[in-house]
Amino acid sequence: MRYPERTSPDSTAETADRDPNESLYFFPDQQISESRVRSILQHGSLEERAWAISYLLRYAQWDDIWTYVSRDEVREIFSRLELPENLQTAWARMLKVEAPVA
Numbered sequence: 001m002r003y004p005e006r007t008s009p010d011s012t013a014e015t016a017d018r019d020p021n022e023s024l025y026f027f028p029d030q031q032i033s034e035s036r037v038r039s040i041l042q043h044g045s046l047e048e049r050a051w052a053i054s055y056l057l058r059y060a061q062w063d064d065i066w067t068y069v070s071r072d073e074v075r076e077i078f079s080r081l082e083l084p085e086n087l088q089t090a091w092a093r094m095l096k097v098e099a100p101v102a
Contacts, residue, residue, distance in 0.1 A: 026059035041068060050080040057083060057091055071095055 023031045040052045053074060056065050074081075078097050081088070091097070 026061075026064065027055055028059060037068060041073075046077070046080065050077050050082070053077060054082045057081065058087065 022033060024034055024037060037052055040048045044052070053069055056068055057074070060068075074091075075095050075097055078092070078095065081091075083091065
């Protein structure tokens with residue numbers, strides 16, 4: 001799934017200081033706002049939520065990840081995430097995901 005290309009690089013900002021319509025740093029190849037991510041995570045299809053969480057786990061700073069999703073939410077959708085194998089293994093270990101991933 002792709003969203004519109006970013007037009008300019010984004011600087012990392014503290015979550016509390018971020019404009020909800022400003023593009024987020026952890027979508028490096030696309031222009032996605034905080035309000036859009038929150039909407040996807042709350043109302044999106046399973047595929048859309050997996051897409052957004054995959055970006056969070058790949059690119060977001062540790063504290064930023066948990067402002068958007070809980071560990072349980074990540075565990076529930078884990079088998080659908082698109083992560084490089086080494087990152088998938090590391091996250092599975094950290095989250096204590098016991099089921100084999102596809």
